[in-house]
Amino acid sequence: MTLFEKIIAREIPANIEYEDNEIIVIHDINPQAKLHLLIIPKKPIKTVADMSIPDDIEIMGKLFATAKKIGDEKKLEGYKLQINVGAKGGQEVFHIHMHMLAH
Numbered sequence: 736m737t738l739f740e741k742i743i744a745r746e747i748p749a750n751i752e753y754e755d756n757e758i759i760v761i762h763d764i765n766p767q768a769k770l771h772l773l774i775i776p777k778k779p780i781k782t783v784a785d786m787s788i789p790d791d792i793e794i795m796g797k798l799f800a801t802a803k804k805i806g807d808e809k810k811l812e813g814y815k816l817q818i819n820v821g822a823k824g825g826q827e828v829f830h831i832h833m834h835m836l837a838h
């Protein structure tokens with residue numbers, strides 16, 4: 736089980752910002768900005784490079800839709816979205832997630 740699957744299963748605590756059937760959004764434990772969220776599909780896809788095409792395109796689109804929803808709700812003027820891909824791309828947790836950072 737990945738760290739994020741354990742958080743989804745409530746085996747490890749997290750500060751949950753949003754959750755639905757397909758996505759969970761948590762606050763990063765080591766924030767790099769005033770707001771640092773991790774937008775995570777519940778489906779444990781390892782990395783962008785491991786996506787099944789076309790099956791996983793819809794859920795990845797939902798990560799962006801969720802970022803927009805949160806940005807709209809919090810009336811953010813701007814934010815950064817980042818996905819690290821693979822160890823050499825800075826990825827530490829091998830369960831796809833999008834960082835959402837706002838100052």
Ligand code: 5GP
Nearest residue numbers: 749761762763764765819825826827828829
């Ligand atoms: P990556 O480097 O894989 O793109 O990002 C993994 C992120 O997960 C890092 O920003 C790290 O701070 C965060 N993280 C690692 N362990 C935990 C944890 O137990 N809880 C939460 N909420 N975030 C974590």
